[in-house]
Amino acid sequence: MRERVQQTLRFVIAQDGDTRHAERTAAVLRELGADEELILAGLLHDRGKPTGTRLWHRIAGVLIARFAPGLRSRFARGESTFARYLDHARRGAAQAEAEGRSPRVVRLIARHHEPPRDDDERLLARADREALP
Numbered sequence: 001m002r003e004r005v006q007q008t009l010r011f012v013i014a015q016d017g018d019t020r021h022a023e024r025t026a027a028v029l030r031e032l033g034a035d036e037e038l039i040l041a042g043l044l045h046d047r048g049k050p051t052g053t054r055l056w057h058r059i060a061g062v063l064i065a066r067f068a069p070g071l072r073s074r075f076a077r078g079e080s081t082f083a084r085y086l087d088h089a090r091r092g093a094a095q096a097e098a099e100g101r102s103p104r105v106v107r108l109i110a111r112h113h114e115p116p117r118d119d120d121e122r123l124l125a126r127a128d129r130e131a132l133p
Helices: 002-013 017-031 036-044 055-067 069-075 081-086 088-098 103-110 119-130
Strands: none
Touching: 017 036, 017 119, 036 103, 036 119, 055 069, 055 081, 069 081, 081 088, 088 103, 103 119
């Protein structure tokens, strides 16, 4: 838990952290031999995060995921920055779908904070973790 919060702090302090994280996630997937659709999902997986996301949003999200995962959907309702941050996977998937991305890419983006159900989701989860600072 402490390690996850420390990673979050390093991530937020880094300039352009979200962009670099997305690029690094895609690069890790490429290194692991993923196909182009999975690499694209890695590149787009966090783009639903709202601008204006603050450090406390990220830390609270980690704490909720760890200690009260059932509350995530309740706090993710609405249009506050925190709600949009917690709901970024669904929002990013909707954006990808509106752009005509494949159902596989949309599913991977939508589920990237859920327990992995298949090899694609496990590989994306691994790359997402390894791409953190």
